[in-house]
Amino acid sequence: MARRTGFYLDKRNARFMGVCAGIADYTGFDVLWIRVGVVLATIFGFPFPLIAYLVIGWIADPKPASLYVSEEADPEDRQFWQKTRAAPGRSIREVRSTFRDIDRRLREIEVQYTSSNHRLAREIDELRHS
Structure with a gap:
């Protein structure tokens, strides 16, 4: 290989x-x-x-x-x-940083989606039914 x-x-x-x-x-x-x-x-x-x-x-x-x-x-x-x-260590750090950023954004989405915010839940339901 x-x-x-x-x-x-x-x-x-x-x-x-x-x-x-x-x-x-x-x-x-x-x-x-x-x-x-x-x-x-x-x-x-x-x-x-x-x-x-x-x-x-x-x-x-x-x-x-x-x-x-x-x-x-x-x-x-x-x-x-x-x-x-060119720089193997820097590439690994960039990949880790990218994954941490993706993970952070997914956590924020999850918090918004699973929160007890009734207004947000109502807006989502309205969007589903329209």
């Missing part, structure tokens, strides 16, 4: 080996800016960035087809996994 949080070469969006597209997918940055950065780093730091690029392209695994399918189906899912890769 493919790990969603791992780094993969993105062969579908590749120009040369898929390294820049893979970095863009992993970090969530636009692939254009990653490519510009790699070109500038290669110009100013020749030959080390070029060697690193080739080594990454040779060592990294290509992105599994199953991960392409899930990203095309739900862009929100893709964004979630990019956040998780």
